[in-house]
Amino acid sequence: MLLRLLRTSLRPYIPWVVGVLVFQLLSTIATLYLPSLNARIIDNGVTRGDTDYIWRTGSVMLAVALAQVVAAVVAVWCGARTAIGLGRDLRGSVYRRVATFSAREVGTFGAPSLITRNTNDVQQVQMLTLMGLNFMVMAPIMCVGGIVMAVREDAGLSWLVWVSIPVMGVLLGLVVSRLMPWFRVMQERIDGINGVLREQITGIRVIRAFVKEPFETQRFQRANQDLTDISLRIGALFVLMFPVINMVMHLATAAVLWFGGHRVDQGQIEVGALTAFLQYMLQILMAVMMATFMFMMVPRAVVCAERITEVLDTEPSMHPPRRPATAPRPKGRVQFRDVSFRYPGAEEPVLDEIDFSAEPGRTVAVVGATGSGKTTLVSLIPRLLDPVRGEVLLDGVPLTEYAPEDLAGRIGLVPQRPFLFSGTVASNLRFGREDATDEELWEALRVAQAEDFVREMPQGLDSPVSQGGTNVSGGQRQRLSIARALVARPSVYVFDDSFSALDVATDARLRAALHPVTRHATVVTVAQRISSITDADLILVLEHGRIIARGTHEELVAHSETYREIVTSQLSADQTTGGEL
Numbered sequence: 153m154l155l156r157l158l159r160t161s162l163r164p165y166i167p168w169v170v171g172v173l174v175f176q177l178l179s180t181i182a183t184l185y186l187p188s189l190n191a192r193i194i195d196n197g198v199t200r201g202d203t204d205y206i207w208r209t210g211s212v213m214l215a216v217a218l219a220q221v222v223a224a225v226v227a228v229w230c231g232a233r234t235a236i237g238l239g240r241d242l243r244g245s246v247y248r249r250v251a252t253f254s255a256r257e258v259g260t261f262g263a264p265s266l267i268t269r270n271t272n273d274v275q276q277v278q279m280l281t282l283m284g285l286n287f288m289v290m291a292p293i294m295c296v297g298g299i300v301m302a303v304r305e306d307a308g309l310s311w312l313v314w315v316s317i318p319v320m321g322v323l324l325g326l327v328v329s330r331l332m333p334w335f336r337v338m339q340e341r342i343d344g345i346n347g348v349l350r351e352q353i354t355g356i357r358v359i360r361a362f363v364k365e366p367f368e369t370q371r372f373q374r375a376n377q378d379l380t381d382i383s384l385r386i387g388a389l390f391v392l393m394f395p396v397i398n399m400v401m402h403l404a405t406a407a408v409l410w411f412g413g414h415r416v417d418q419g420q421i422e423v424g425a426l427t428a429f430l431q432y433m434l435q436i437l438m439a440v441m442m443a444t445f446m447f448m449m450v451p452r453a454v455v456c457a458e459r460i461t462e463v464l465d466t467e468p469s470m471h472p473p474r475r476p477a478t479a480p481r482p483k484g485r486v487q488f489r490d491v492s493f494r495y496p497g498a499e500e501p502v503l504d505e506i507d508f509s510a511e512p513g514r515t516v517a518v519v520g521a522t523g524s525g526k527t528t529l530v531s532l533i534p535r536l537l538d539p540v541r542g543e544v545l546l547d548g549v550p551l552t553e554y555a556p557e558d559l560a561g562r563i564g565l566v567p568q569r570p571f572l573f574s575g576t577v578a579s580n581l582r583f584g585r586e587d588a589t590d591e592e593l594w595e596a597l598r599v600a601q602a603e604d605f606v607r608e609m610p611q612g613l614d615s616p617v618s619q620g621g622t623n624v625s626g627g628q629r630q631r632l633s634i635a636r637a638l639v640a641r642p643s644v645y646v647f648d649d650s651f652s653a654l655d656v657a658t659d660a661r662l663r664a665a666l667h668p669v670t671r672h673a674t675v676v677t678v679a680q681r682i683s684s685i686t687d688a689d690l691i692l693v694l695e696h697g698r699i700i701a702r703g704t705h706e707e708l709v710a711h712s713e714t715y716r717e718i719v720t721s722q723l724s725a726d727q728t729t730g731g732e733l
């Protein structure tokens with residue numbers, strides 16, 4: 153999985169990868185050459201008092217050392233360029249894939265997990281790439297080259313090399329095989345802590361209102377503790393690994409000095425050669441240390457790569473058409489033909505055989521008890537969901553045949569829970585049409601009854617809006633969201649209970665101002681308050697996902713018992729609260 157991900161992601165960076173390989177190769181060769189030069193200086197120069205030789209070979213040694221440093225710096229730089237670019241590309245790919253997801257896929261992964269996958273997981277793969285590219289050349293060449301050079305210096309001591317490498321290998325293998333499963337758990341626990349944090353930040357008002365801080369703090373502490381436990385478990389394995397490696401290194405050094413010292417005494421090798429052998433031995437063990445780092449990082453990066461690939465390989469359940477139909481001239485006719493819908497995993501359909509038509513210049517209202525399927529029904533119009541049976545058409549063309557941008561430009565949705573993005577009032581209003589002028593923005597705000605409060609804001613249209621629109625009131629957010637839909641000038645307006653946060657007087661003023669603007673458009677509106685839809689051209693009464701009655705207000709009052717009940721219940725509620733129908 154990791155290899156597959158790296159193979160495709162590294163393709164654009166091949167020149168930089170080649171740069172790492174070449175310069176790391178040069179750096180490693182220079183590193184391997186240095187102990188040998190050192191040994192010659194000791195044996196031929198120092199021992200024999202040949203100053204000339206010391207100067208000559210010393211200069212070569214200095215040049216080689218300089219070349220090694222330069223090559224190493226260039227190699228690391230090339231590696232960093234590659235890894236940073238790869239991280240950026242992966243984040244972009246995951247983001248683009250997530251952008252194609254419908255609510256179904258986002259629900260499957262969970263928003264916090266998608267965030268971890270696009271940040272922390274990518275970072276792990278990026279770190280592995282940086283270290284891996286450098287160590288990939290350095291570790292094997294230094295190990296093999298070190299062995300060759302060590303044997304050249306003194307074949308009689310080479311058995312020490314053959315013993316220490318497998319000891320190290322076996323120990324590492326043991327640790328890595330135990331680490332692998334914990335890394336997946338660790339990433340899941342990071343998902344968990346992200347999830348708790350996200351809920352606490354977005355739900356802070358509810359938490360305060362219900363004085364649930366201690367409970368939420370406990371929940372966070374539990375998630376934090378879970379992450380700590382797993383980190384400690386992984387840490388314990390690491391902690392075990394390093395002393396073991398250090399011990400192998402120290403034992404190897406002691407053995408080289410012990411056995412090598414005897415061989416020097418017996419005149420089998422010279423002091424310089426022994427020094428070089430010791431240096432090569434340490435280089436070999438250094439190479440094994442690098443491999444250790446790689447071994448430590450690979451399992452975690454494999455898990456992260458799997459999690460990233462899972463996102464990249466997930467096919468969105470909602471596909472844009474391969475060859476979009478030529479969109480007809482926008483009029484706004486919406487038709488539902490025997491539409492049924494069921495949420496994934498649910499047994500009962502939420503919508504059953506919905507059949508109606510909404511004509512341009514007309515208003516269709518959808519009423520019904522809570523949970524009867526109103527939001528689900530209107531979510532099918534901008535294609536936030538696709539029906540499981542039947543089809544929805546816009547201007548005679550099935551929605552599935554529209555290019556997404558064609559569809560988005562024609563449908564203005566004001567969702568039940570409006571969301572504003574961090575930026576300014578203007579940037580939010582221009583979300584649907586970037587080239588809207590300031591005058592058009594003010595006009596939309598006037599219709600949406602939002603002009604006064606935006607004018608009162610210190611910077612007017614350029615006033616900052618925080619993420620989610622948390623620095624404006626619920627009613628203001630709703631009105632800005634209505635203005636945003638108006639700026640886009642769609643041919644179909646979908647209002648999903650969009651006036652619920654407005655007082656009766658503002659609601660009436662808004663509807664009066666809206667009327668001329670939406671005169672030629674189709675309006676589909678979900679309403680809790682019957683008073684706001686009495687003049688609708690068609691009212692659909694929804695019950696358990698079925699249309700049980702349809703007609704104008706007068707017709708329904710005359711013929712539909714359910715509708716009459718809704719009207720009566722609202723009348724009595726309004727009389728109790730002193731409101732008006």
Ligand SMILES: Nc1ncnc2c1ncn2[C@@H]1O[C@H](COP(=O)(O)OP(=O)(O)OP(=O)(O)O)[C@@H](O)[C@H]1O
Nearest residue numbers: 495498502520521522523524525526527528529568
């Ligand atoms: N994402 C979802 N996954 C599964 N079931 C869902 C989902 N969203 C809604 N439902 C279920 O579908 C049914 C209809 O929900 P919907 O939101 O369409 O009702 P509604 O009439 O708009 O309700 P309200 O008036 O409270 O907004 C409900 O029973 C709800 O539990």
